[in-house]
Amino acid sequence: MLNVKEMLEELNASPYEEIEINTPHTGVVEFVGLNAGDRVTGPSGKWLERPGTLLAHLTRERNKKPIYATQKGQVMDIRSELEGKFVEAGERLLTIRHFLSKEEVIGRILKKALHLFCAPERAKYYFVPEIDAKIKAGGEQSVKVREGLDMFIVSRMKRETPLSYSGPEGIIYAVYFQQGDNVDGGQPLIGVCPENQLSLIQDVVNRVQGEWEERD
Amino acid sequence: MAKHTLLIANRGEIAMRILRACVKLGHDFVCVYTTADEQSGHVRLARELGGPERLYRIHSYQDPSEILAVADASQATAIHPGYGFFAEDFRFARRVETRQRPLIFIGPSWTLVRDLGDKINTKRIARAHGVPTIPGSDRPIYDEMEAVELAQTIFAFQQDQGIAEGCVLVKASAGGGGMGIEEVFDIDKFRSVYRRIRNYAKRNLSDEGVLIEQRIFDFNHLEVQVVAERGGKNAVHLGTRNCSVQSLGRQKRIEVAPGFDPVSLTYAFDAAKVLDSITTHSVNMSLQVGYDNVGTWEWIVTPRGDPFLMEVNTRIQVENGVSGITSRIRGRADGQHGVDVIAEQIRLGLGEPLGYTQQDVTFAGVGIEYRILAEDPADRFTPCLGRIEAFGWREEPWLQVFTQVPNLKDGDKPYEIPMDFDPNLALGIVWGESLDEARKRGAEFLNALVLRGTDTRGEPLRTNVSFLLNRTQTILHF
Known part of the structure; x- marks a missing residue:
């Protein structure tokens, strides 16, 4: 049985995560004057069409690329020594301390309540076109899954193979991967909720909504 | 010769070979790598031979702006693409050569990469220069009558050749990866297959063009290693390779030089004559089109010993070393142990003259x-x-x-x-x-x-x- 109270206490003890902002590619860094302790916002809008706070610019081949905050939070440390320098891809620019929102807390608790279908091995994963189209049209929870259903395309070393779902019948409640990103073996791909447990899941959601206090 | 700094826009073993060739020729180098490749040998070797300042971590080997940004940051004067990635991308080669701060592309001129990079265009060029190609169309066919006539001609040609069961291949000209291809063994069934492929091409590729050519079974895959200098006036070959041992996906697994061994094996045709024919055609075509770096002329040889040019690879190939190990250049210090084809490619790419003729090239062993x-x-x-x-x-x-x-x-x-x-x-x-x-x-x-x-x-x-x-x-x- 899921102990929601205990899990909430655990999360309350450490209610934030630290997000590193790294350079997506090579280029010359130019910060925009933020200091440690400044508050930043993440992307917003129905389709996240409004970018977060501008953090820096990265210029490569005369193309100036803005780097925005990916989450709201507080700037921890800025590597100002990189100002005006050519940096490699993946270089850390700054760290944001992000306090968990209700949705994120729900997501973490549900990961323990749902049936997780995990990646069998390290690879890139994609939904098969039919499932992808259904998710795009009606959201994750519009897709019912059952044992043996061809759900994923596994891509590794330039070869693609199909992967079938195995586990209880139910609806996809959460998707834990980005299509095209590398996923390690054992990492969850989707969380499935059997239809008879939907009320239990809803109960978890309601409790978190009522009991979790957002910090900022 | 002026000292250059080469950016090696590749990874793994080919990056290591290019790196060693740079050191051998006295040039500087810069290597790139991605996070996934941190353990790769080319990263270790670059660190060992040049220090950490010669290494740049990039987001992707396939991002041209990453490569060019590193080239500028490291003051590189030339880019070696290796094989794969940008090696046969004429747009990349053009961008390298024509940008505000131009660099040398270690490979053929971008116009040659463009013209010989398209198989159908290569077939047209080859035919114009009298090089044998697979019987069939050298342009997409859009007219059913023309397609039927061509198929009839190919069946008749096969009958004249004594081929008991003729076969014609019908394929969508814009297709690839084995999709939109069918074999026809009976001319009476040609029209229905043609229409099916045409419809497939129209639906999936937005181009109804169809190619029709003779289907050749049980062929051997041979290659000729061509080496030519800038300007395309001088070219030689470094012998032939046989690349017939392949995986199911038609990827090479074993390559042998020379392409046939008439000394110890018996063939149903004059193998020495076939090898002579394909090397002569390859070098002649290279001179006629003004080819100006290393390249590979790929051939198929039928069980009857008929060679047909399949394509030209305008780059260094994985299997260059097997040609190098069996070739010797008279009068060269390294001549006894074979030819370093990658070093030759760099030397010629930077504008040095060839410095030898075909008569100076000899072959040794297998x-x-x-x-x-x-x-x-x-x-x-x-x-x-x-x-x-x-x-x-x-x-x-x-x-x-x-x-x-x-x-x-x-x-x-x-x-x-x-x-x-x-x-x-x-x-x-x-x-x-x-x-x-x-x-x-x-x-x-x-x-x-x-x-x-x-x-x-x-x-x-x-x-x-x-x-x-x-x-x-x-x-x-x-």
Whole structure:
């Protein structure tokens, strides 16, 4: 049985995560004057069409690329020594301390309540076109899954193979991967909720909504 | 010759070979790598031979702006694309050569990459220069009557050739990857197949164009290594290679130089004449089009000994080393141990003259190249992902091994095979005075090779070593 109270206490003890902002590619860094302790916002809008706070610019081949905050939070440390320098891809620019929102807390608790279908091995994963189209049209929870259903395309070393779902019948409640990103073996791909447990899941959601206090 | 700084826009064993060639020629180098490749041999070698300042971590090998940004930051004067990635991308080559701060593209001029990069266009160019190509169309066909007439001509040609069961291949001209292709054995069924392929092409490729050509069965895949100087006035060949041992997906696994061995094997045709014919055609065509770097003319040879040009690869190829090990250039200091084709490519790419003629090139012995991969030949050559825990081979004077995988003993930190690339682990090239000796040495190398690991499911890593060993005994048999 899921102990929601205990899990909430655990999360309350450490209610934030630290997000590193790294350079997506090579280029010359130019910060925009933020200091440690400044508050930043993440992307917003129905389709996240409004970018977060501008953090820096990265210029490569005369193309100036803005780097925005990916989450709201507080700037921890800025590597100002990189100002005006050519940096490699993946270089850390700054760290944001992000306090968990209700949705994120729900997501973490549900990961323990749902049936997780995990990646069998390290690879890139994609939904098969039919499932992808259904998710795009009606959201994750519009897709019912059952044992043996061809759900994923596994891509590794330039070869693609199909992967079938195995586990209880139910609806996809959460998707834990980005299509095209590398996923390690054992990492969850989707969380499935059997239809008879939907009320239990809803109960978890309601409790978190009522009991979790957002910090900022 | 002026000292240059070459940016090596590639990874793994080819980056290592380019890097060593730069050092040998006295040029500086800069290497790029991605996070997935941090353990790769080219990163270790660059650090060892040039220090950490010669290494740049980039987001992707396939992002041209990353490569060019690093070229500017490191003050590189030339870019070597290796094979794959940007090697046959004429837009990239053009961008390299025509930007505000131009760089030298170590490869043929971008116009040649463009013109010879298209198989149909190559076929047209080849025919214009009298080079034999596969009987059939050299442009997309849009008219049914014209298609039927062409198919009839091909069937008649095959009958004249004494081919008992003729076959015509109908394929969508804009297609690829084996889709939109059908074989026709009976001219009465041609129209329906033609219409089906045309409809497929219209629906999926937005182009109704269809190619029609003779289907050739049981052919051998041969190559001619051409080396030409800037300006395209001088060109020689470094012999032929036979690349007929391939995986199911038509990817090469063993390459042998020379392409046939009439000294020890019997063929149903005059093999020496075929080799002479394809080398002559390749060099002549290279001179006629003004080809100006290293390149490979790829041929298919039918069981009757008819050679047809298939395509031209405007780049260095994986198997360049097997041509190098069997070629000698008279009067050159390194002439005794074979030719470093990559060093030649760099030298010529930077504008040095060829400095020798075909008469100065001689050939010695037989070379066999093995491509060692983490794959399962018993399961349709499916790649095998995992880690290598033990890897090593016995050093021999007749053996060259190119690999990005470090030498590992049991207990060393394992090498994780990156999942973003082909599962190539190593190339092993053996040399022998004769085919028989080369085969024996090939088997000796493979038998002594230590290659152990674990796949991602915890089972022993599967490799193609047994497959290579089995096929060693029958190479160059037609």
